[in-house]
Structure formats: structure tokens, C-alpha cells
Amino acid sequence: MAKRKLVVIGNGMAGARAVEEVLARGGAKLFDITMFGDEPYGNYNRILLSNILSGIQDASEIFLNPLDWYAENGITLHAGSPVTEVDRFARVVQAANGVRAGYDVLLIATGSRAFIPPIPGIFLGERRLKPGVFGFRTIDDCEGIAAAAGEGRKAAVIGGGLLGLEAARGLLQHGCEVHVIHLAGHLMEQQLDTQGGAILRRTMEGMGIQVHVGTSTGQVLGEERVTGLAFKDGTVLDCELVVVAAGIRPNSEIGLRAGLTVERAIVVDNHMRSVDDMNIYVVGECAQHRGRVYGLVAPLWDQAKVFAEHVTESNRDAAYHGSKLATKLKVMGVELASMGVTEPSEERDEVIQFSEPRRGTYKKLIVRDGRLIGGILMGDISKAAYLMQAFDRDSPLPEERLSLLFDLGAPPQKVTLDEMPAEAQVCNCNGVSKAAIGQCVAGGNRTLAAVMNATRAGKGCGSCKGLVSDLVAWFAGGEVEEDPSVHWYVPGIPLRKPELIEAIREKELKSVSAVFRELGGGIEDANAKPALASLLAVVWKGDHVAEPDARFINERIHANIQKDGTFSVVPPMPGGATTPAELRRIAEVAERFNVPLVKLTGGQRIDLLGVRKEDLPAVWAALGTVSGHAYGKTFRTCKACVGTEFCRFGLGDSIALARKIEDRFKGIDSPHKMKLATTGCPRNCSEALIKDVGFVAVGDGKWEIYVGGAGGSHVRKGDLLCTVASHEEALLLGGRFMQYYREEAKYKERTYTWIERVGIERVRAVVVEDSEGIAARLDAAMQESVDAYVDPWSELIKQRETTRFASLIPAGE
Amino acid sequence: MEAERVLCRLADIPPGEGRTFEVGGERIAVFHTRAGGVFATAADCPHKAGPMADGLVGGTTVTCPLHERVYDLRSGKELSGECDIAVYPVRLSADGQVVMPAPVAAVAG
Ligand code: SRM
Numbered sequence A: 001m002a003k004r005k006l007v008v009i010g011n012g013m014a015g016a017r018a019v020e021e022v023l024a025r026g027g028a029k030l031f032d033i034t035m036f037g038d039e040p041y042g043n044y045n046r047i048l049l050s051n052i053l054s055g056i057q058d059a060s061e062i063f064l065n066p067l068d069w070y071a072e073n074g075i076t077l078h079a080g081s082p083v084t085e086v087d088r089f090a091r092v093v094q095a096a097n098g099v100r101a102g103y104d105v106l107l108i109a110t111g112s113r114a115f116i117p118p119i120p121g122i123f124l125g126e127r128r129l130k131p132g133v134f135g136f137r138t139i140d141d142c143e144g145i146a147a148a149a150g151e152g153r154k155a156a157v158i159g160g161g162l163l164g165l166e167a168a169r170g171l172l173q174h175g176c177e178v179h180v181i182h183l184a185g186h187l188m189e190q191q192l193d194t195q196g197g198a199i200l201r202r203t204m205e206g207m208g209i210q211v212h213v214g215t216s217t218g219q220v221l222g223e224e225r226v227t228g229l230a231f232k233d234g235t236v237l238d239c240e241l242v243v244v245a246a247g248i249r250p251n252s253e254i255g256l257r258a259g260l261t262v263e264r265a266i267v268v269d270n271h272m273r274s275v276d277d278m279n280i281y282v283v284g285e286c287a288q289h290r291g292r293v294y295g296l297v298a299p300l301w302d303q304a305k306v307f308a309e310h311v312t313e314s315n316r317d318a319a320y321h322g323s324k325l326a327t328k329l330k331v332m333g334v335e336l337a338s339m340g341v342t343e344p345s346e347e348r349d350e351v352i353q354f355s356e357p358r359r360g361t362y363k364k365l366i367v368r369d370g371r372l373i374g375g376i377l378m379g380d381i382s383k384a385a386y387l388m389q390a391f392d393r394d395s396p397l398p399e400e401r402l403s404l405l406f407d408l409g410a411p412p413q414k415v416t417l418d419e420m421p422a423e424a425q426v427c428n429c430n431g432v433s434k435a436a437i438g439q440c441v442a443g444g445n446r447t448l449a450a451v452m453n454a455t456r457a458g459k460g461c462g463s464c465k466g467l468v469s470d471l472v473a474w475f476a477g478g479e480v481e482e483d484p485s486v487h488w489y490v491p492g493i494p495l496r497k498p499e500l501i502e503a504i505r506e507k508e509l510k511s512v513s514a515v516f517r518e519l520g521g522g523i524e525d526a527n528a529k530p531a532l533a534s535l536l537a538v539v540w541k542g543d544h545v546a547e548p549d550a551r552f553i554n555e556r557i558h559a560n561i562q563k564d565g566t567f568s569v570v571p572p573m574p575g576g577a578t579t580p581a582e583l584r585r586i587a588e589v590a591e592r593f594n595v596p597l598v599k600l601t602g603g604q605r606i607d608l609l610g611v612r613k614e615d616l617p618a619v620w621a622a623l624g625t626v627s628g629h630a631y632g633k634t635f636r637t638c639k640a641c642v643g644t645e646f647c648r649f650g651l652g653d654s655i656a657l658a659r660k661i662e663d664r665f666k667g668i669d670s671p672h673k674m675k676l677a678t679t680g681c682p683r684n685c686s687e688a689l690i691k692d693v694g695f696v697a698v699g700d701g702k703w704e705i706y707v708g709g710a711g712g713s714h715v716r717k718g719d720l721l722c723t724v725a726s727h728e729e730a731l732l733l734g735g736r737f738m739q740y741y742r743e744e745a746k747y748k749e750r751t752y753t754w755i756e757r758v759g760i761e762r763v764r765a766v767v768v769e770d771s772e773g774i775a776a777r778l779d780a781a782m783q784e785s786v787d788a789y790v791d792p793w794s795e796l797i798k799q800r801e802t803t804r805f806a807s808l809i810p811a812g813e
Numbered sequence B: 001m002e003a004e005r006v007l008c009r010l011a012d013i014p015p016g017e018g019r020t021f022e023v024g025g026e027r028i029a030v031f032h033t034r035a036g037g038v039f040a041t042a043a044d045c046p047h048k049a050g051p052m053a054d055g056l057v058g059g060t061t062v063t064c065p066l067h068e069r070v071y072d073l074r075s076g077k078e079l080s081g082e083c084d085i086a087v088y089p090v091r092l093s094a095d096g097q098v099v100m101p102a103p104v105a106a107v108a109g
């Protein structure tokens, strides 16, 4: 098939990135690509222009795609030749220098230009800026400004926003006397509240920049070139150089002339496609999506990807859903990060604030329903990375609000580690002290994994792992080695989980020993065995070779080992509902086998504790049930409250749903336990909000599905995944979530840690919105696993393997 | 020299697993590694008496099922050096039997 023609107008950050994304998806085979750029260069990193202005970097250092790149990728580039017309009917673009190019797909990425407010005297003639007046948008602008700046020159920057302040800082670097003229009452009013603006002003003034807020420029003075500014309050400022940083305007005229819908910019749908023309896409600052036009780069990376996936058909469902904005000011000597809103707007909004104006420190967070909706950090931005992530992912914040603004235990943690007594216990499970970790590091163990292996610190409940890691770094005095193995699925096989799954599929490895042989250099690692056994069950869904020795004893023998080497037996009791007959049978078994303790579990069922190994098959047979899987890294239980059957508040039949869930998912292998619950109303009597997957009836047959909840060693309220309208849909979505978790999470990573790592947004996108187009595959994989279920108890009863259940074998003759 | 004791056939212990035997009044855990080797340790973990035969075998180590102490099957040494386990000499006879010299005596621990 002949290649299609892709023409790109605009060779800036969005246009070039979009082409890179297309190439990354095999686009070179699909398209002949032609790009037009107004600027006479390859694509450069516009963000770094402030560095060029302040002399930190040279123009040659900021190119992202030098001219060679275009040649190497077979792209025809017309640099320095702006496109003037698009003929949508003939599908041809026309450039100013006469070049015409036909297209099948057109991408408009013309970005924005500096907005020049119509101040009298700012232009000389029609559209030419008066000499000495500059925009701040391109390399050429920067070179012009740098040439006009100089020791002792007086410079004015119109605009006290992000760009204006970066320009001002650059001019200061050139030795200029710098004035910032700002219309609004405080600096950076888009990103800061009044108080923050005032503190920033003091900081800027402390650097020697003169700030004039609430000041409106009435006229640019000078005949041939600029000599000063006259303000509306009657005052005058002499200056030889003016940088205008009063905002940006999208270059959307090209769309307007082509007859596309243009509001603030060219209007696009979720595929970044013009709403008027199937063959025209728009990305970057000239695109308006759901009413919003962006002026930062993060959104355009996402847009470029969506465009590429859609146009190469690698994912026809690729959709852009808008971006949340967070910025950092890149002004040397000022630490400033901001995100979201600057003021609370609803009564329930919570504001957490700290200010120390003399030191230029100001922190303010706005929290709604436990999530960050806005924040300002100035002076100390050590928490910015964490907060920006929480903001972006909409993840729940810790209850302890103070820790959001400061590293608790500040002054810095080093002092805390320093002050910690040598004998202090770090790992309570395994009784490892600070001194023991120190000795271990001194003995040459310089990675967390090595220290954990040698001391067992962090290998119990795992809650001290962070501290152990900090201590290793501290004792190693910065000499910690990057431990690449932390990303591997198991130690000894240098592959991440997806790569490992691929290798297992490709080589058709069906047993743990085969995996070691083919991928692990023949070296067997005890730690890795259970993890691999679990993975093989997920990958092959019953069609693998089970090797009992690869399983931890509990999963080898399908009961939970006790401190004295006996086992516990937990028959299932779906939904926590039982019958007198079932209770009678359990009672009989307990008596017949002298079970030392019969106990109700926290999972709403009955536990027979202290069963001897050799009695297990007989106990199971006498119980006459399938396994309750109370011992495995598997689906465990689905607890339920009373629900509509009897409860006066019930909105949904929680017991019926729990029974269906348990019947469907029983025994499904997974990276860690999966504990579920259904609750008949939001009173949450079965604790569904703190389960791996919890279903809450909300009336009209609807159920809310919460995921990633925890109520064990870690407590976390689940995140709302979605709301479904029937039991069938609940089983489908719950199952799809579990399958995604099974495929993605690390071994022994509960849903709550996994979700905090990948973010509920992403999980929701994949599971509910099917952003990766894998929903059908996940559903089918879960179905296959369900179909492959075999009850291990009845298998083991049948098997009668000679010595499996013997706790003591007399030596042979 | 007294005669050797036959404990069992190698096939009685599935590859990669262990079983507990009673030999001359002592309880001994015997392991059959996936590489085909046989090893023996005390049946109970010196930490809190975990049943070693229910442990996880990897290469020439065994991990106790109760609190995950890792012992070298050849020497009885624990990985973190905290407590060692007794090991016994065992060998595989030509006809696939696991045999142990008698009287039963630990060589380490
Ligand atoms: C039997 C039971 C306690 C009881 O008598 O109620 C129990 C017993 C054990 N729990 Fe549990 N858990 C039991 C309900 C819970 C619950 C409540 C629940 O299921 O609704 C939780 C909190 C929910 C959760 O899982 O997050 C719970 C959180 C834990 C944890 C902490 C997990 C975490 O990530 O936070 C562990 C340790 C682990 O998994 O690493 C654990 C581990 C254990 C083990 C299996 C420890 C072990 O490996 O030997 C205990 C076995 C004791 C024994 O000798 O048999 N158990 N455990 C409960 C069995 C429920 C069932 O019917 O299946």
C-alpha cells in the first residue's frame, strides 16, 4: 500500500514531539512526512530560553531535534517557511516561499506568539515593534534582547508573570537595572495568592529587581527607538530596553482561514482532531480542548501521544482527557512551585498554610475531600515532588497534614538518624538494631537487598523497610550502589514483570524449574520460587506444570502452618452466611479430630486450628467443602453484611452478590491476597471501604466499587473505581480490576501499595475507560482462570501422594 | 564399622522438597534438591523449632517456614550467622537409595 502523506505545520515543541511519537509507532512505514516551520531552525526546547537569556546555556545546547534528525528520519523539513494557506478541499498547504504540499493527514502545531498589548507607541509602522522592544518567545527574541542588554542599561519588563520574572532575572544577569511593570495587584497572580505574591515581590526586590505592581503602561516613548515608558498614573520611567511578557496568543489564524471552528484556539475533540475535519489534527498551544487552551509543555506531551496513537491506528480509542497544571518558576535564587487553585472556593475546602516572610518561605495547600486541589510552595520546595504527584494523581493525602508541608522530624532527617541510639531496634519483627545494620554495611553490603538478606531487617512485616533503606544510605555515606534488581520481578532474573511474562510466553516456559533453566542461568533461588509459581499460574491459567516445591508450605499443602507445625483449616462460608446443618458438620469434624481451637475469623468464617498434618486430607473430606483458600496468595473471601434480605436500611442484596463473587473468583492466584466485601448500604458494616475490592450498594440496583483499601498493618480507604448498575457488571468490573492487578503488580504487593504506586487515575483509565484497549483481553484472561479452577482439597484427597502429609517417616529397613 | 542405614528411596522425596525421618530415635529432615543432591539437617529449626522439612529449598539452601531463616544445607550455617543448624552426612547409593552412616551423628551445629 502506498504511504499516506502527513504534513505538519509548526516545527516547535508539540509538532516535533508529535512526529517523534508517530515514528515510535512505526509511522515511517505509514507516512511520508513533511514539516513546515516559521523559525529557520530545527526544533528546540523553548522552556530553556530563559537559560539562554541569563547566559547559563548556549543556543546550540537547547536543540531537541537538530537538522540532521529530520534527514535521518526521512522527514522533509521546510524551515523558515511559514504556511499561509490550507486548501481543505484540495488537501494542499501553501507556504510563503511558494512551496505547496498535498496531505492526507494534516497536523497543525503552530503554538502561540507573545501577546503585544496595543499600547500607543509600541509599534513603529504597521506591525514592526519599535526598536528596543522585544517579545520573549523565540531564540531570535533572546538574541535580540541579549544584544541590547548590557552593564548599566535600564530595562523594563512589562508583565510580572512566570515569563516576565524569568526575563527580568536574565536581564539582571546582563548587568541591567531591571524594572518589572505589572498590571495586577501582585506578582504571578495566576499562580499565587496575594500573600504569596507579596513574599515573592520581596524576594525579587532583594535580588535588586524593582517591582511596580498595579501599574498600567500608557505609552512607549521614543521616536526612532524606545527611550522610556509613560504610565497611566502620570509617572515616567526612562529605559532603553523593553521586554513584553504580557501573555501569549495562540497562532490559530491558519485554522480560521481554513474554515475550522476557532474560539480561543482551534477546537478539537478527544482525539485531538478538529471538530470540523476528520483529516486535520491540532496539538499544542494552538489547540482548544474542552474549552481549555494550555500554555505549558506537560499537556502537549499527552496530546502528541494521543494524536500519534490515533493517526497510526495503534490505538483508535486513544483519547485526551485534559491536564492538571503544575509549574515551577525557573528563576535562579527563587524556589517556587505551584499547582491548581490558589484560593479555597467551597466551604468544605481546607487550607493548610505556613508563612515565614522574612526568609521568603510560604506554603499553602488547599485540600478538598482529602485530596489536593491547589498548592503554593515558596522558599522550600522539598515537598514539591510528592505534592505535585498527589495533585496530579488525585491521590488521598495523609491525615497528618503537617507532614504535607514539612519532613517531620525536621531539622533534616540526617540528624534524626544521627541521634538514633545504636541499640535502637529498627526491625521489630526480626530484632535488628541500628548498630547491626551499621556493621553489615561496614562489612561491605551496600545495597538494601544485600543488607536485608544479611540481617533480615525489613523481611518481616516490611513496615520498617523505608527506615532500613535510609540507614543503609546513611551508613554508606552516599556510597550506596544503585540496585537495579529492585525493578526485577524476582532476584536473579534481570527482567521486569512485563518482560518476564513475555519471555515466559515466548519460550513457553511452563514450570518454575524451566524458568530457572532458561532465564536464570540454571541457578535456583528459594525466594524467587513462590513468586514464579504464582506468575506461571496467572500466565498459563491452569495449563502449567505445578511444582509443589516451588510453593511456600501453605500453598503446597493448602492449609496455614502454625507455630507448632500443625495447620489450620478454614472451610469457605461465602458472604458469612451459614446453615445449622453446615455448623453441625463443622462441629462433628472438630470433635472427631480433636481440634484444639474452633474460632470465628475476621473473615467471617470458622477456623479449625491446630490440625495435624496427617489429618488434613481426612478433615477436608469430612468437611465436604472446597478449600476456603485462607492460606494463599489468592482470592480469599468476600465478606458481606446483612443487606436487603433483613436489614431495614439495605439498598442492595450484599449476601447474594458476595456469594456470586466468591463462587466466581475462589482460589484465583494473585500477587498477594485479595480480600473483598460487599455492603448493602454506605454504612459499610462489612468494611467494604477497606478491602482490596469493596462493593457498596447505593440504591437503584447500583454498586460503587472501591479498590485498594486496606485494614491490616496499613490502613487505607479504597479509591472509588466506578459505579455499576447490576451484579453482572459488578462481577465484570471487579474481575477486570483483579486481572489487571494480577498482571501488573509485583509479587507480594497488595492492591493498596500497587494503587499508590501506579495511581488510581491510571487504573481507572485502563479498567473503566479502556484507555489501552485491553479490557476485552483482561476479561477473557480472567474467564480462562475461572474456568481453569480446580479445588486443591479434593485434588489432594484423591492424589494420596505417599509422603506428602506424613509429619514423621520411620527410616527404611 | 557399623553398617549404613537406608532411609528411603530417593523417589519418596519429590524433587526440591524435604521430609522428616525418624532414625535411631532422632528426628532428621532430609532434602532432595532439584539438582539431584541429598542433604540432611536437624528436623527442628534452632530458632523456634520450625519444621525444616516444610521449608523452601533453593539451590543448596533451605528457608525455614516459620520465620524465614536461611540455612546452607552443606554446612548448616545460617545466612545472617545468627544460629546454625546441625547437619548430617547422607548420600545417594547407586540404586537410588538415600543412605546414612550409622550411628547417627551430627557433623556440625
Ligand atoms: C485467621 C485470621 C485471624 C482470625 O482468627 O480472625 C488471620 C490469621 C492470620 N493472618 Fe490475617 N487473619 C485473618 C484475618 C485478617 C484480616 C481481616 C479480614 O480478612 O477481613 C486482616 C486485615 C485485612 C487485610 O488483609 O488487609 C488480616 C491481615 C493480615 C496481615 C496484614 C496484611 C497487610 O498487608 O496489611 C497479615 C500479614 C501478611 O499478609 O503478610 C496476615 C497474616 C495472617 C497469618 C496468615 C500469618 C501467617 O502467615 O501465619 C495468620 C495465620 C494465623 C494462624 O496461625 O493460622 N493477616 N488478617 C483471619 C482469617 C480470615 C479468613 O477467614 O480468611
Ligand SMILES: Cc1cc2nc3c(=O)[nH]c(=O)nc-3n(C[C@H](O)[C@H](O)[C@H](O)COP(=O)(O)OP(=O)(O)OC[C@H]3O[C@@H](n4cnc5c(N)ncnc54)[C@H](O)[C@@H]3O)c2cc1C
Binding pocket: A009, A010, A011, A012, A013, A014, A015, A036, A037, A038, A039, A046, A047, A048, A049, A050, A081, A082, A083, A084, A109, A110, A111, A112, A136, A137, A138, A163, A166, A251, A254, A283, A284, A285, A286, A294, A295, A296, A297, A298, A300, A328, A330
Ligand atoms: C521563555 C519561555 C519559558 C518557558 N518555560 C516553560 C516552563 O518552564 N514550563 C513549561 O511547561 N512551559 C514553559 N514554556 C512554554 C512552552 O515553551 C510552550 O508551552 C511550548 O513551547 C508550546 O509548544 P507548541 O509546539 O505548541 O508551540 P511552539 O513551541 O511555539 O511551536 C510552534 C512553532 O510553530 C511555528 N509556526 C507558527 N505559525 C506557523 C506557520 N503558519 N507555519 C509554520 N510554522 C509556524 C512557530 O514559529 C513555532 O516554531 C516557556 C515558554 C517560553 C517562551
Ligand code: SF4
Binding pocket: none
Ligand atoms: S494479628 Fe494475625 S498474624 Fe498477628 S497474631 Fe493475630 S492472627 Fe497472627
Ligand code: FES
Binding pocket: B045, B046, B047, B048, B049, B050, B064, B065, B066, B067, B068, B069
Ligand atoms: S523457627 Fe525457623 S526461623 Fe523461626
